[in-house]
Amino acid sequence: MVQLTDAKLLRDKAYIDGAWAGADSGKSFAVTNPADGKELAQVPDMGAAETRRAIEAADRALPAWRAKTAKERANILRKWYELIMAAQEDLAKLMTAEQGKPLAEARGEVAYGASFIEWFAEEGKRIYGDVIPSHGADKRILVIKQPIGVVAAITPWNFPNAMITRKVAPALAAGCTAVIKPGEDTPLSALALAELAERAGIPAGVFNIVTTSNAKEVGGEMTSNPIVRKLSFTGSTGVGKLLMEQCAGTVKKVSLELGGNAPFIVFDDADLDAAVAGAMMSKYRNAGQTCVCANRILVQASVYDAFAAKLADAVRKMKVGSGFEEGVTTGPLINEKGIAKVERLVQEAVSKGAKVEIGGKRHAAGSNFYEPTILTNVSKDMELFSEEIFGPVAPLFKFDTEDEAIAMANDTQYGLAAYFYARDIGRIWRVSEALEYGILGINEGIISTEVAPFGGIKESGIGREGSKYGVDDFTEIKYMCLGGIK
Ligand SMILES: NC(=O)c1ccc[n+]([C@@H]2O[C@H](COP(=O)([O-])OP(=O)(O)OC[C@H]3O[C@@H](n4cnc5c(N)ncnc54)[C@H](O)[C@@H]3O)[C@@H](O)[C@H]2O)c1
Ligand SMILES: O=C[C@H](O)CS(=O)(=O)O
Numbered sequence: 001m002v003q004l005t006d007a008k009l010l011r012d013k014a015y016i017d018g019a020w021a022g023a024d025s026g027k028s029f030a031v032t033n034p035a036d037g038k039e040l041a042q043v044p045d046m047g048a049a050e051t052r053r054a055i056e057a058a059d060r061a062l063p064a065w066r067a068k069t070a071k072e073r074a075n076i077l078r079k080w081y082e083l084i085m086a087a088q089e090d091l092a093k094l095m096t097a098e099q100g101k102p103l104a105e106a107r108g109e110v111a112y113g114a115s116f117i118e119w120f121a122e123e124g125k126r127i128y129g130d131v132i133p134s135h136g137a138d139k140r141i142l143v144i145k146q147p148i149g150v151v152a153a154i155t156p157w158n159f160p161n162a163m164i165t166r167k168v169a170p171a172l173a174a175g176c177t178a179v180i181k182p183g184e185d186t187p188l189s190a191l192a193l194a195e196l197a198e199r200a201g202i203p204a205g206v207f208n209i210v211t212t213s214n215a216k217e218v219g220g221e222m223t224s225n226p227i228v229r230k231l232s233f234t235g236s237t238g239v240g241k242l243l244m245e246q247c248a249g250t251v252k253k254v255s256l257e258l259g260g261n262a263p264f265i266v267f268d269d270a271d272l273d274a275a276v277a278g279a280m281m282s283k284y285r286n287a288g289q290t291c292v293c294a295n296r297i298l299v300q301a302s303v304y305d306a307f308a309a310k311l312a313d314a315v316r317k318m319k320v321g322s323g324f325e326e327g328v329t330t331g332p333l334i335n336e337k338g339i340a341k342v343e344r345l346v347q348e349a350v351s352k353g354a355k356v357e358i359g360g361k362r363h364a365a366g367s368n369f370y371e372p373t374i375l376t377n378v379s380k381d382m383e384l385f386s387e388e389i390f391g392p393v394a395p396l397f398k399f400d401t402e403d404e405a406i407a408m409a410n411d412t413q414y415g416l417a418a419y420f421y422a423r424d425i426g427r428i429w430r431v432s433e434a435l436e437y438g439i440l441g442i443n444e445g446i447i448s449t450e451v452a453p454f455g456g457i458k459e460s461g462i463g464r465e466g467s468k469y470g471v472d473d474f475t476e477i478k479y480m481c482l483g484g485i486k
Contacts, residue, residue: 017053025045046212081121278421288389
């Protein structure tokens with residue numbers, strides 16, 4: 001069990017229409033610690049009927065919530081932000097227990113997640129419209145923006161707090177109401193957010209959490225129910241495509257934050273120490289389980305050996321173990337499926353000639369732990385060039401020219417994040433404009449912040465989260481033509 005200061009933050013019921021509820025069937029499913037497999041809690045295993053009730057509750061709550069002024073909603077959201085930050089340690093412990101990331105990373109995610117609530121509480125007050133010069137002397141043209149309505153959100157396990165607040169904060173600030181299905185591996189962080197939302201005064205029905213091990217059934221209700229006007233999804237590209245198809249039947253607006261295959265390019269004019277520091281942060285954060293992790297490290301031939309040696313020195317200093325253990329940098333992967341994928345990709349690369357410089361196998365700390373790994377002598381025909389690794393594995397590819405690096409970097413159906421290290425200003429502009437990605441880290445390995453637009457192109461998604469752009473996805477534009485004015 002997790003020892004919390006505020007025991008009420010560990011909730012084992014779903015949250016619908018302001019009430020803590022079990023499944024109609026009475027069924028529940030286990031939430032386990034990926035570090036040791038121990039059960040943390042049982043949560044309700046809900047289905048379509050409960051999801052429908054949550055959607056209907058959100059619909060009933062919508063008129064009063066959207067009728068509040070932006071400032072009234074902002075005051076409530078600000079209170080939620082303050083309660084989350086006051087509970088940061090407990091929320092971090094819950095997250096490390098159910099997701100595995102080191103406690104320091106979990107604390108960081110809680111603050112990152114809360115920053116979206118802080119940011120959008122203010123942005124909700126700046127959802128401006130337009131007065132447009134009229135096309136007729138007897139007419140006046142106005143444009144207003146209104147909340148899109150009931151929002152359904154489906155979120156992943158790798159950031160079980162921030163991927164929820166990154167959607168719910170702009171939605172609620174704009175006057176929408178929301179129903180969330182969190183990842184089945186990590187529902188406790190979501191339920192703790194609901195407990196704090198209730199304490200903050202977010203009215204019943206405005207924010208609902210449906211827990212389930214049957215994502216297909218709950219998602220099927222979310223994507224087909226006509227009351228839902230918007231689906232916001234964060235997860236794999238494959239599931240994103242499926243949900244997008246399912247939303248077509250009722251022409252729902254969709255926002256998709258999907259998979260990545262980030263290139264991390266080190267040019268011969270890079271500051272190699274800075275590049276190594278950036279690669280460590282980008283590649284190994286959350287044991288490599290982030291959508292913006294460096295997935296392919298591309299190093300110019302003349303600096304390849306020097307970079308590889310420096311990176312290896314840094315990786316050797318990493319510590320694998322439980323996220324609660326002091327000094328641990330790399331926790332467990334989320335489950336057997338996740339670690340089996342990493343194992344498959346490494347073994348396939350080795351079978352085609354890759355050399356394991358460091359790591360390359362499961363760690364003795366437990367069945368879900370994988371050694372931080374560096375592979376050299378890798379090539380484009382290996383599956384890890386095209387597939388998202390989602391583990392602590394850094395394949396170092398070699399290139400000769402700038403054009404070759406850009407071609408390799410863009411040789412993927414993904415387009416979320418890309419990184420490169422260089423100091424020549426002409427190169428920085430040429431490469432920045434040539435890379436086909438939604439986010440660039442230039443001499444920087446950590447790029448995520450609430451003030452900037454986060455999102456991808458190609459098969460990495462649709463829409464942006466965070467920044468002044470993030471609220472647009474939760475509003476509809478209405479054009480008003482006032483006639484009869486003489
Ligand atoms: N772009 C981003 O911001 C971002 C952020 C985090 C994770 N991701 C991506 O998510 C993936 C890892 O997360 P994951 O393994 O949880 O992804 P996933 O797609 O397997 O699951 C994501 C969510 O979708 C649900 N889901 C799965 N199948 C479903 C279905 N048929 N109908 C409805 N819901 C369904 C899951 O229960 C979970 O809540 C990676 O590809 C990663 O790149 C992207
Ligand atoms: O995994 C995807 C997250 O969006 C990563 S980040 O926390 O936003 O950098």
